[in-house]
Amino acid sequence: MMEREVGDPPHIAPLNRYAAALRARHGDVPRFDPLDGGIDARILVLLETPGPASASTGTTSRDNPTGTARNLTRFLDALPLSRQDTVIWNAVPWRLPRCGGKLGRPTRKDTEMVAQDLPALLALLPRLQVVVLAGRVAQSLRTALAAARPELCLIAIPHPSPTHLAASPAAREHLFGEGLRRQIAVAIADDAR
Template identity: 85%
Template structure:
């Protein structure tokens, strides 16, 4: 991969997937070319892209947000390299702002995302674990289980600073040793 190459071979199939989504839903950030793309063993499924993801054009742990910093802290605690991971959103298109705040996914958004998820999972043949961050991502678990029953799905709290500040238990779950061990065991079992 060359410096500045935003569509290298390991993310190209994923970015073609985003092109299809853009045609139907509007603004959809690309996958981060610094992550593992189709080579990833762990998929982190967040909820929706924030304004920074839309402005940078990439769903990335490097975006300058508190959620990205917390996600990086979580991922850095796992026994995986960055190349082993890929980050995406359950509802991957930008939602309209409502009342000056970020839009929340509607039932129709979630149903559309559920329809699109199997195509994404098919592009990630090496994925062993899917981390479902937050309620919206967790609501897609039945679709994930049907599309890839061989994959281990693990629910985690959403890494947004607001959510973690409101719930010390969520903070402990996200950054605690129990969750790290659970993911490490799942990766090891799938590899063995």
């Protein structure tokens, strides 16, 4: 039986039903952020896996109290769109077992399962134009995304975690640089025509 999601606004309810179905199969899956655009979003940002903050907040959100969320917010705030144009999710949306005090890493089996679930998620996002693939795990889904919705513009970005950006000044410059913002703005403008 599918878990009932009480009190979800209409733009988020279908996505949280999708998350509940995943939760029933895979365990701990956070909910979508009701402050984002939900099913009306034009941009889907795929991160890698749920971080520890989503365990306490219960959502995948730019408002979670983490450095990754702060960097993601900085990136998104620089784009020529509103929060209602975006929805944030994780490439592997279920929480992985911790390993030696660190977040678990997705396995090939995890990404294969996710690739099978992507068409159902994309079907819930009819206005979607751009998928931002944040990090290697999200970028590994490029082929599955293109097969499910070939018209989507897929844009790879560095993962916004503070650890990753501190280790790679080039990644930090790419994430916050003008070129990436311009690329996303052009993709949205092209699809609006």
